[in-house]
Amino acid sequence: MSDHQSTEDNNERRSFLGVLSGLIAAGISAVLGVNIGRFAVSPALSAAGAENWSDLGPVGDIPEGNPVKKNVVVSQDAGWGKFQAQRAVWVIRSGEKVTVFTAVCPHLGCTVNAKDDVFICACHDSKWDVAGTAQGGPTPRGLDALEYKVEGDVLKVRYQDFKQGIAQKEVLS
Numbered sequence: 337m338s339d340h341q342s343t344e345d346n347n348e349r350r351s352f353l354g355v356l357s358g359l360i361a362a363g364i365s366a367v368l369g370v371n372i373g374r375f376a377v378s379p380a381l382s383a384a385g386a387e388n389w390s391d392l393g394p395v396g397d398i399p400e401g402n403p404v405k406k407n408v409v410v411s412q413d414a415g416w417g418k419f420q421a422q423r424a425v426w427v428i429r430s431g432e433k434v435t436v437f438t439a440v441c442p443h444l445g446c447t448v449n450a451k452d453d454v455f456i457c458a459c460h461d462s463k464w465d466v467a468g469t470a471q472g473g474p475t476p477r478g479l480d481a482l483e484y485k486v487e488g489d490v491l492k493v494r495y496q497d498f499k500q501g502i503a504q505k506e507v508l509s
């Protein structure tokens with residue numbers, strides 16, 4: 337093999353590798369571009385789906401009076417795949433009457449906790465009474481109540497996320 341031919345072979349190999357790496361880079365850019373574009377126009381995680389009905393156990397097992405914290409598992413779409421996430425809710429039972437609030441603070445999304453019969457958010461010191469009515473702090477609204485139903489004796493809640501930082505309760509889609 338002559339030096340001339342060897343140089344041509346090397347040039348062909350280089351140009352083939354150049355085309356191949358260009359195609360790989362274009363493919364990666366296309367995939368990233370689609371996903372970055374999705375994240376640019378919507379939150380990294382979609383809101384919990386509309387059909388997220390979760391069991392909270394027998395309604396009779398929920399003690400009357402002070403709020404009881406329960407966890408639910410919801411499905412979410414991260415753009416690149418679906419996964420399960422755990423969310424907290426507060427349940428208050430008074431006889432037959434049940435109220436379920438999401439534990440997400442309507443101000444900026446910290447977790448709302450309960451102390452005796454008041455709800456508090458430690459992030460910026462918002463407070464709500466047991467009915468979920470705002471009692472102080474920067475929260476723009478009351479706690480967000482969730483839809484629920486009782487099937488047999490099992491309490492089920494339809495978990496949803498709501499927009500934060502606005503006065504009206506609006507489902508995040």
Ligand code: FES
Nearest residue numbers: 441443444457460
């Ligand atoms: S996030 Fe709860 S008061 Fe600000």
